[in-house]
Amino acid sequence: MKKNTDILLLSCCSKVIDYPALALPQLTGFLRAHHVDVIQTDLNLLIKDEVLTEPYLWELYTETLPLLLMENFHCKDDYIQVREFYQLLSNVRQENGFKKLEKVKKDLQARRNKKLLDESFMEDAKIIFRISKHLDFLFSIVPYIFNTSSQFIFSKKLQNLITQEITRIITINPLIIGFSVITTQNSFSLWLSNEIKSTFKFTGSIVFGGSQPTKFQELFLKNNQYIDFVISGEGEEALLQLVKSLKGKDSLENIPRLVYRDSSGKIISNKNQKYLADNYSFSFPDYDGLPLDKYLAPVFPIMGSTNCPWKKCSFCAHRTSFKEDYNKRNARDIVAEMKFMYAKYKIKIFHFADETMTRHQGVEISKIIQEEKLPFLWMAFGRLDDEFDRETLEQFYKGGARVIEWGLESASDKVLEKMNKGITVAKAQEILIYAALAGIKNKILTWHNYPGESVEDVIKTICFVEKNVHCGFAIPMLTLKQQLVLQVGSPLYDQVFQENGQLKYFDKVWYPNSEYSINAKYLTRNNSDIEKKQIIGVYLKRMKKYCDTHRIFIAFNENVTFDLLLCDLKEGRNDNE
Template structure:
């Protein structure tokens, strides 16, 4: 908390003065929403919250995003943080945010609003109503009002989400699924193509990042064929699992022809035993085949992995490096990290199964 007022170290105070304060002074908004999708965004988020509250105490500040959802059980007890904001939207936020905005505007009561944690003069309240969006009823994303020309990219790239949740949803290290209250859902492929065409025409760009947790292989193939048949002429990227259902060369040729330029693959490990512990259900030979076919089709392959999964030996970690070296002709970039225990991951619920012991830092 002390860092929020530190002008010497906290660079986000300067960011606020340069970018946010002028907008606040000009627009005087009744409500401000901040989405937190990564842990590293917490310091800038609370810095902005404090500086907004100091200058505009009547402005309602609400937080949202996957990280806020994943700390929802701890949030009500963080009394010092509630001095910085007024409410938090958990799980999916489209309808919940709209209803909160209307309530703030009208001065209505918050107690019946969905997906909401809020503070009033009586304390912090956790609303019981939980709401999940119907993907068939949601409109296409709206980027109006955003300074799209200021993003550090040579061409505008729009994000697009066709699914909610992860179709696999079994990786023992992952707790991203906590961002949703219902299981995996997807839009129909015709609906997806229609919205992409709409966004392409409205915003004058052919570049799209499909930001799904992991693109389902069946939808991956169907969408590629539809993009080709409809001559949409876009360039796109998305996130993928390695799949044994994607071992035909024609699949990858279609994907490339449809405009796919770059794929983020969840590689995780090059050791079969470790992959089994992770419940990836991925075979190393299928990984090699996917990489080769994708690369030969002209797609850039980016691998994401990590070291230090509970039980992984140093020799097994070396297998991950050896696999990358062996297949380097088909791997174009890498992103490796070390294992981080997610609070709601399957591992966290069964630590003894993975030989884990929790350590409570006495300084926290």
């Protein structure tokens, strides 16, 4: 069969559904600018959109989940997740019904965003995102319970839906199928690539890229015979050259970032090369072909830099995903992209996907937006660095900044010093006050259980967050319940063992339970985990009650863009209705 399409790019389950991920449009824009024929497919969105309808939800509730609950799960947590999903659907059926939930989804897709100001509608919208999160787990176990060549006893509808999508992919018959993969997409992507080649006999090449393949480059080829190539880091130039190579015009040896098998089966890893700045000056992300009317929020992601300018936090393993130094774009180029997206797609709300927004870049972007009187609003992640002052944050607000998620981690200076965060609680408090007075909504990211953290340190963090929420300096996030994730590749993990081979910070450490995971299990020394868990549990109940009483919206990862939508609505700027 003739291959008319050069590349089919896939984003598989599981990801968020409020707005599109940046990876596919970024690759598509670059490749199309170089005259490569590209089709991009957000398989995660297409499947979830179908499942979030009355017939599918009914089958999940009456057939799929009850059957799964009868399975002999090897992991208690997996069983609990299925049980919680079933209970959620049971509550929905009794209180509102699945048909109403589908109507709310369609209202969001139709951009009837003013309905979010209605408390009942907002609660239903939050349920949609909770279901989406539970679907992430369901799709993560699909490889273990589903085979397209046999009867899928857990869900006939899901079997037909997935088979239909695979058939569509095979019918396109591209030269390359490219999978963009983050951690949550790994199991489904590996399974799907296997199905495409082994069951559906796809004869083209399969390429894996993204943060997960970047961490485990050669392992993907070693363990998966159906994967032909892996691209580490930024993949634009590598994909372009790979198309030329497979058409017989170039050699694989000269393609940067490419991992492949030579004629003898030996795995070869080519050298890295930086491209970000050149890529964006040549082309902007291209969203054409994605079902933009099916996402639940009119928001686009945008990238102003790669890697982190600090790169010293002891718990962080981002160095396994980003092999280069911090690399940022020109502010005028960033704003030009925002203007392009507004002109072409009517998008004026943006979520910066950078590791952090620095003072200098944020000010430059804000000045241009203010000078040109552009209607853009944006949110970003930020470090509570000394460089932020009142004037800076006021400039941010005037330039469209409305929400900043600040990485505090802990409100104990002792713990922050151990983490090598490079910040202090006093400076963090100052920044939060200045940002709030400027009009920016602060969100404080915290977690617990860093080595050496005491119960008193946890209480300090709780008091700090509660004080700022009650004073109006922050809107709540309930992240403190998250414990330290001990990641292979982080400075902390490198220091786990002392020179004599004894554990330094933990009573016990287990290697990750999967070859594709960098998350190690551990037991903390001087264990006060139970007491911390109890204290945090009380705090979370208290915070939820406070927010319910004061009608404060709490966003989580699946619907974080709703903070921006609410800002847009309350400022009377929403023009989608």
